[in-house]
Amino acid sequence: MNLEQILLDFSAVTGIAGREEAAVALGAKLLEPYGKVSVHPQGSLLCRVWETDPDAPHLLLDAHIDEIGFIITAIEEDGFLRVAGCGGMDRRILMASPVVIYGKQGPVYGVFCSIPPHLTAGSEKKNLKVDEMYVDIGCTKEQAEQLVFPGDRGTLYASSRKLLGDIVCGKALDNRAGCAAILYALELLKEDAPCCNLTVLFSSLEEVGGQGAKTAAYQVNPTHAIVVDVSFAHTPDAPRVKCGLMGKGPMIGFAPILSHSISRKLCDLAKEENIPFQTEVMGGKTGTNADQIAATRSGVVTGLVSIPQKYMHTPLEAVSVADVENTGRLVAAYVRSLGREEKQ
Numbered sequence: 534m535n536l537e538q539i540l541l542d543f544s545a546v547t548g549i550a551g552r553e554e555a556a557v558a559l560g561a562k563l564l565e566p567y568g569k570v571s572v573h574p575q576g577s578l579l580c581r582v583w584e585t586d587p588d589a590p591h592l593l594l595d596a597h598i599d600e601i602g603f604i605i606t607a608i609e610e611d612g613f614l615r616v617a618g619c620g621g622m623d624r625r626i627l628m629a630s631p632v633v634i635y636g637k638q639g640p641v642y643g644v645f646c647s648i649p650p651h652l653t654a655g656s657e658k659k660n661l662k663v664d665e666m667y668v669d670i671g672c673t674k675e676q677a678e679q680l681v682f683p684g685d686r687g688t689l690y691a692s693s694r695k696l697l698g699d700i701v702c703g704k705a706l707d708n709r710a711g712c713a714a715i716l717y718a719l720e721l722l723k724e725d726a727p728c729c730n731l732t733v734l735f736s737s738l739e740e741v742g743g744q745g746a747k748t749a750a751y752q753v754n755p756t757h758a759i760v761v762d763v764s765f766a767h768t769p770d771a772p773r774v775k776c777g778l779m780g781k782g783p784m785i786g787f788a789p790i791l792s793h794s795i796s797r798k799l800c801d802l803a804k805e806e807n808i809p810f811q812t813e814v815m816g817g818k819t820g821t822n823a824d825q826i827a828a829t830r831s832g833v834v835t836g837l838v839s840i841p842q843k844y845m846h847t848p849l850e851a852v853s854v855a856d857v858e859n860t861g862r863l864v865a866a867y868v869r870s871l872g873r874e875e876k877q
Contacts, residue, residue, distance in 0.1 A: 534720045536861075537701060537854050539563070539713045544693035544703030547635065549602030549686040550619045550740045551576070556598045556705070560712060560735045567719045568733070573752065576737035577745040582719065583727040590872045591730040593755035593833070594718070594864060595746055595822050596711030596762065597739030600704065601846055602688035603663060605634065605681055612677045613646065614668040619686065620740030623846045624660055627689075630848075632668055634687035636680045642690065643670035691848030699854040700779075706850040708739070710840050710857050711761035717861030718868065728872030729757075739822055746822035750829040757795070757871060758835045759864055760823040763852070764813055766841035777841040780853045782809030783860040786837030788819050790827045795836030795867075802866040808859050813839060838863060 548556025557578045561570045568582040578598060601620030608614055614634075618624075629647035633640050646667045668687070670677060693703025712735050719733070732753050737745030750758070764784050767776035777784045785799045803810040818824050819837055827835035840860050843851040 534717055536713055536717055536857055537695065537699070539716065540701045540706065540710060540852070540854065540857065541693045541695070541703065543709035543713060544701070544705050547688060548599050548705065549688055550599040550738050552635070552686045553599050553737045556600070556709070557735065560598055563716055564733060567723065573745070573749045575745050575748050577749045578735040579749060579753070580733040582733055583729070583731040585727050585730055589729050590757050591732070591753070591755045592868060592871055593732050593734055593750060593753055593758040593826065594715050595734040595736055595750070595758060595760045595826060596715050597708045597737070597746065597822055598712055598735040599737050599740050599745070600688065600707070601740050602686050605683050605685045605687065606664070607683060608674055608677050608681070609667070610674055612670070612673045614643070614670065614677065614681065616663060616666065616668055616687070618663040621846055622663060624663055626847055627663065627666060628661070631690040632687050633690045634668070634670070634681055634685055636685050637682060638680060641670055641680050643668045689848040696851065700851050701854060702849055702851045704848040704850065706852050707763045707842060707845055710763055710842065710852045714761050714840060714857050714860040715864060717858060718864040721861065721865040722868055725869060729868070731868060736822060743822050743825040747825040747829060750826045750833065754830060755833055758823070758826045758833050759867060760821055760826060760835065760837050761860060761864065762821045762837070762839050763842040763845065764839035765845065766843045768843055777811045777813060779841045779843060780855060781811055781841070782856060783863050784811045784813040784839040784841060786813050786815065786819060786823070786839060788815040788837070789817065790819060790824055790835070791837055792834045795834060798870065799836055799838065799863060799867060802870060803863055806862060806866050808863050808866070810863065836867070
């Protein structure tokens with residue numbers, strides 16, 4: 534399996550929260566060799582990988598497939614577009630950034646408006662909110678209405694690429710990197726005899742509240758879950774205590790909502806398998822689908838594994854291929870272990 538190419542391909546497709554169709558189509562193609570694939574009513578992608586003893590544990594592996602972007606809210610009289618964020622776009626980088634809008638007749642290109650510094654006279658607002666900005670697509674109102682419609686989605690225009698070493702950079706690696714890690718785990722497990730039932734979920738709507746994971750997990754009704762997401766990799770301007778290190782392996786989560794036994798088991802498995810790992814301790818919510826899945830129905834025993842990522846919620850998110858691979862190895866080790874003790 535060429536993880537680097539999968540990351541580049543996943544980064545290139547669009548799947549803004551609520552309009553994940555293109556990303557889901559690619560995910561379905563990649564999951565088809567491993568099980569029966571279906572699309573949930575809220576747009577999430579499900580793959581039933583193994584069905585064994587109904588009394589055995591049922592494990593759900595989740596990674597969200599949606600990405601941040603914006604939604605058109607109105608077309609102004611002068612043709613400029615008003616927008617609102619779909620997810621937490623880093624608005625510090627938006628002014629003068631190129632964008633692509635997926636409109637009625639295909640992609641429409643534009644730019645977030647920016648006032649020249651010569652005209653601000655030192656009184657400009659800093660870090661405007663997204664709904665205070667405008668997008669210019671170079672059209673009159675009448676022309677714009679033929680191309681786009683309120684409710685259409687858009688994102689910053691960016692291309693995925695390979696950097697030096699094993700670093701891949703692009704948009705939407707939060708959390709297509711998690712999807713790639715789960716695919717790698719499935720590839721490692723394809724010759725294994727399962728001791729548990731296994732379902733994979735590439736969930737929608739995480740960036741706007743996690744509704745995709747919550748509703749799909751309700752349908753699947755698992756006993757256990759592992760959520761794979763990204764977390765903060767350290768850069769010189771970031772607080773070290775809140776960050777992992779890129780290239781040092783997956784970050785195993787500890788938090789009140791997470792199962793402490795799963796977190797400890799993941800650490801033990803990493804040591805047994807010689808997988809480099811880090812820990813990430815959170816005193817409250819994790820900010821991931823783990824918060825939603827763990828509280829589904831009467832509760833799901835849930836763990837969290839995160840891939841260190843630089844420049845989150847920008848079009849230049851960066852991950853290490855080795856970290857993605859080691860995350861997949863750790864997930865595969867947990868799948869092998871689940872149910873084994875009960876079977877022996």
